[in-house]
Amino acid sequence: MTETVVIIGGGQAGAQAAVSLRQEGFEGRVVLIGDEPVLPYQRPPLSKTFLAGELARERLFIKPAAYYRKVNIEQRLGETVKAIDSAQQVVALKSGQTLHYDHLILATGGRVRQLECPGAKHPQVHYLRTLADVEAMQNTFTAGARLVVIGGGYVGLETAAVAVQHGLNVTLLVARPTPLGRVTSPEVGRFFEDVHRQAGVTLCCNTGVQSIEEDGAAGKGVAVVTDSGYRVLADMVVVGIGLLPNVELAESAGVACDDGILVDQYGRSNIDNIYAAGDCANHPNPVYQRRLRLESVQNAVDQGKTVAATICGKDKPYAQVPWFWSDQYDLKLQTAGINSGYDQAVVRGDIASRSFAVFYLREGRLLAVDAVNRPAEFVVARNILSKDLGVSAERLRDESIPAKALADAPVPTVADALAIENTPVKGGQVSTPPGIEKMHQSADIKHERVA
Amino acid sequence: MIKVNYIESDGTRREIEVEEGVNLMDAALDNMVPGIDGDCGGVCACATCHVHIDPAWVDKVGAMDANEDAMLELTDERNESSRLCCQLKASPQLDGLIMHTPEGQH
Numbered sequence: 001m002t003e004t005v006v007i008i009g010g011g012q013a014g015a016q017a018a019v020s021l022r023q024e025g026f027e028g029r030v031v032l033i034g035d036e037p038v039l040p041y042q043r044p045p046l047s048k049t050f051l052a053g054e055l056a057r058e059r060l061f062i063k064p065a066a067y068y069r070k071v072n073i074e075q076r077l078g079e080t081v082k083a084i085d086s087a088q089q090v091v092a093l094k095s096g097q098t099l100h101y102d103h104l105i106l107a108t109g110g111r112v113r114q115l116e117c118p119g120a121k122h123p124q125v126h127y128l129r130t131l132a133d134v135e136a137m138q139n140t141f142t143a144g145a146r147l148v149v150i151g152g153g154y155v156g157l158e159t160a161a162v163a164v165q166h167g168l169n170v171t172l173l174v175a176r177p178t179p180l181g182r183v184t185s186p187e188v189g190r191f192f193e194d195v196h197r198q199a200g201v202t203l204c205c206n207t208g209v210q211s212i213e214e215d216g217a218a219g220k221g222v223a224v225v226t227d228s229g230y231r232v233l234a235d236m237v238v239v240g241i242g243l244l245p246n247v248e249l250a251e252s253a254g255v256a257c258d259d260g261i262l263v264d265q266y267g268r269s270n271i272d273n274i275y276a277a278g279d280c281a282n283h284p285n286p287v288y289q290r291r292l293r294l295e296s297v298q299n300a301v302d303q304g305k306t307v308a309a310t311i312c313g314k315d316k317p318y319a320q321v322p323w324f325w326s327d328q329y330d331l332k333l334q335t336a337g338i339n340s341g342y343d344q345a346v347v348r349g350d351i352a353s354r355s356f357a358v359f360y361l362r363e364g365r366l367l368a369v370d371a372v373n374r375p376a377e378f379v380v381a382r383n384i385l386s387k388d389l390g391v392s393a394e395r396l397r398d399e400s401i402p403a404k405a406l407a408d409a410p411v412p413t414v415a416d417a418l419a420i421e422n423t424p425v426k427g428g429q430v431s432t433p434p435g436i437e438k439m440h441q442s443a444d445i446k447h448e449r450v451a
Numbered sequence: 452m453i454k455v456n457y458i459e460s461d462g463t464r465r466e467i468e469v470e471e472g473v474n475l476m477d478a479a480l481d482n483m484v485p486g487i488d489g490d491c492g493g494v495c496a497c498a499t500c501h502v503h504i505d506p507a508w509v510d511k512v513g514a515m516d517a518n519e520d521a522m523l524e525l526t527d528e529r530n531e532s533s534r535l536c537c538q539l540k541a542s543p544q545l546d547g548l549i550m551h552t553p554e555g556q557h
Contacts, residue, residue: 375521
């Protein structure tokens, strides 16, 4: 009998799961249901090149329409799932139809966290999550317009960067002491703060929003009133204060959720034949030995692949090092890993030169890197994290050591050498301390890469 | 229009007509060339559009920048003919270009 996989969510994770099912050899029916009325598209450019008008709309789409026809992926776009009946293995669509599934993938993503203050529903208050959101901004997003951006995360900073480069007058309000406060260190946050100020953005940290009021002709301008008592006049407000995972549908079907839909390393939920992937999924991460819910392309793509493989009976557990990127002005910020819990930040390079990396360590082990215009450091950190190689702060800081070589274990110190001499002999052989073994391993890896 | 060729690891060859200026990752995705993912959308952030340039074309393709060079370290089977095709744009001097695509991206 032909099996049916129903995928709820037409974003990066849903599209990847559909594509990967075919790549893994799934021959049954694949139905991709998306609530937006457009083909699956990439979200990262929405606050970067697409907002800047540098990327054509058709370039956003992950695959052309012909691809889905060719590999026989059915699409239900502009369609919403009302309910899941996990006992009957049926989803009920808003259009009134029902669909039977043998496997159900929840790739429901997230929705923007809404501003909650008086006036927050003003028509000039925008959010930036969907293609439609950006298209709704385009008429007002013009040179000379006054823009207030609320939120100092990736979306807020990228929006501010594009806007100020387009000649808008930009004020950026950040609730935390530094921008990117949730995801990076104060060092990197302060760097981006300086960069935006130098570019002409009026940036206020430690600043919340109290209300949004009408200013001038009805429905035209607004005044953003801050909790420090300022009134900032604006033609448009863009809010980027985070994402909430879409879990309500899953919860109502009895799927266990806790900051996202809880899945195992194979993308399986607590209910048989129901899986989750992407922004909505909360997975056990083997690199960090704890659960994570990630909002990123990398995670959406890799989890989409994982659930597809699981459905096809293949053993491809999700065990990726998370990575992220952000483009602002002439800067590419690339982050590998998650820095939370770090006890040491090691700066490599001169922050003022706009090309540097900050490595985050806990008890001497690497947790993450923020690399600004330093792709080699980003790459080596991904290798170090995925292979759990040792590092030393001195070497990370030392620019006379090429970035590539940072994956090599530290040269043994005198103390290490003494430890080798004093190591008891076991079975006629001197056992090698772990650091030495790692050095051999990484030397082999280097050799393979050169070959 | 510029003609470029993608040859799969099993020898399947696809000749594709590309408008001048279009990057060769987009060209591959538009034409459903297998083996090219392009997860980051062509901003040199993911290294999932790795190709090997045919030896006869390596010189014409020209040098890569430091960013691409660094990102290529993430790919499997990197060698001196490796490129990320999101960083290559169709141009008259690349008319006839031959690229070899890997079985899959890392």
